[in-house]
Amino acid sequence: MKFITKTGLKALVTGLIRDYKVYGTVKKDGFPAYGEITDAKQLVLLQTPTHLSAKGFVFPERETLLRFNMEDGSHKPVVEAADQVIIGLHACDIHAMLLMDRVFAYGAPDANYLARRAKTLVIGTDCMPDEHCFCQSIGTMHATEGFDLFLHQTKNGFAIDVGTKRGAAILRKYTKAVTAAASEIRNMEAFEKKRAGSFKTRLDAPAAALPAIYARSDASPVWDRIGSICYGCGSCNNVCPTCYCFDVRDEPAANLKQGERVRVWDACTLEEFALVAGGHNFRKPRGARLRHRFNRKFRYLTDVFNAPFCVGCGRCIRTCLVNINIAEVTNELIAEDAKRGIIDETVRTKKAER
Amino acid sequence: MTKTPQTVPATNTAPAPQQTGPASPYLPTEALVTRAAKLTEKERLFALALLNGQNPNHTQYPVAVESTRPSGIAPNAGSTLNYLPGQFYMVGLPGYGEAPFSVASPLGASEGLELCIRAVGNLTNAIHRVPKGGRLWIRGPFGTGFDAASMKGRDVVFIAGGIGIVPMRSLIKTIVGNPGYGRLSLIYGTKSPDDLLFSGEMTEWSKAGLRAFVTIDKPAKGWSGNVGVVTTLMAKLDIDPVRTTAVIIGPPVMYKFVIMNLRKAGMRDEDILVSLERRMKCGLGKCGHCQINGVYACQCGPVFKLSDLHGLPEAL
Known part of the structure; x- marks a missing residue:
């Protein structure tokens, strides 16, 4: 050192x-x-x-992926x-x-x-x-x-x-x-x-137990409750250090001759995120959108990358206008799950591995 | 020298752009429109060919999600126009953006890649204005496709609703007229007779052995055929559940009821295939828009076995 x-x-x-x-x-x-x-x-x-x-x-919240010319149709990749x-x-x-x-x-x-x-x-x-x-x-x-x-x-x-x-x-x-x-x-x-010794916020279950607990919590009343107060503003996604969902769109220059294809941050808690052309929205209720975001942090991406995608920074908690608290919600799900009385083998195995 | 600290990275101050590392997966391939035909008031069929034969820079990207549920079949390695029925392309026009479109032409089509595009927004309306001899820019093919060969020896039931007939056409034309398949049946439903797509071709498919049942949602002048949703015709299929593979492609509301009927007929979820539509921005398993619970439809789908959708309540 x-x-x-x-x-x-x-x-x-x-x-x-x-x-x-x-x-x-x-x-x-x-x-x-x-x-x-x-x-x-x-x-x-x-x-x-x-x-x-x-x-x-x-x-970056906005970055150029391609520059194109609308007259001759040429596209050039941009890596800045x-x-x-x-x-x-x-x-x-x-x-x-x-x-x-x-x-x-x-x-x-x-x-x-x-x-x-x-x-x-x-x-x-x-x-x-x-x-x-x-x-x-x-x-x-x-x-x-x-x-x-x-x-x-x-x-x-x-x-x-x-x-x-x-x-x-x-x-x-x-x-x-x-x-x-x-x-x-x-x-x-x-x-x-x-x-x-200074942590005031704690999760009541080991991180390794959370994917299974979240998997059993799709029907929890928690989602409707926090959905009913959520503004669907996307702030939690914006401040999150691991939220990376994005939109790709074209920005033509004012002369309508050149333009850029850009990538901008998007947010799964925004209403139009899962909307398709026919008008069907696959995650319209705000509670369903929050459930999706929280599951991405503790379950979906963990299933793929074998690591929690929430790093515990607390940014989404600090920024939320209606005080939706990912740690409190997770603890509620943990408490609900404890009542189910399921002995989680994955947790026991993971603990044994350590 | 004092500058106000900025809270966002100043991306415009980067030195001269330089190409390092992997090539951009967002760079599209230029395609020539060799045919552009009006099908209905809203739909046009485009045939595409690559301008310079195959694109030498084309890369087939690996499927990104390790925990992929085995479904359809994996993307075929190869060049830009080497697609499977059920796969899709990102199709774009500079200035208007890109969107995913299913392949409409069959495996190994001599007429090139066909896309049937409904004008519903900015991009699709702009694509409709592209004439024969014009150009579109494509990336792909993406996603899982249908394994037509695995359906040999089996009865196949195609159930299509609305614009779901477009990817279904790719599979039907791959199968119909080829030896080795059992009984082939199609149920196709649309809102009105004016929305019917490929009705001329359907006559040809019937001649080649496909039983085709067509229905419209509400009675219409001059329509003597069936009226009602697609499930009203399912009794006519007389399904042998052991030897049948069912393929369902349609609007979100359709799946649940069709599946209910297929299960009632004794079919197993392993023998039911669906193609699921989702919003997509990248095709690469990253942008997040197509996620069905934890599964990226652009990588693990759009073609899924119904049995692979268990545990994904957002799927249907």
């Missing part, structure tokens, strides 16, 4: 700004957000999550990616990005995402849970991969996990890192211990 002082971090960030587009956590109008860092002073390493996740840096550094991702955000990496590399590899990701350096930092964080219950509380550097704030500076050769190289190039002293590591461990 390496160590740099606070001045050392300033040197690192200043150096990175010279050679890369640098984005990091800032306070924007008093709110925690990611923003471009043009001066090391702007970086504010936050202890709690930003409102929007970091997914937009690798999966710039070298960039993102500073301040927490463990949950890093886990989320690892999941996105798997999604976009899978099947037909997504040229646009993969090019951006390859040019992105990730510098993580430690955090302290707020009332809605529940990464501890999901198992995404610590990141062991998915970052180039990971900063642990200690009394005198930062103890650093070096995740990749690229991380080691920027550390060497821009700042003076030394081997972390035992006192710094103790300091970091004390922080982590405090952190582990």
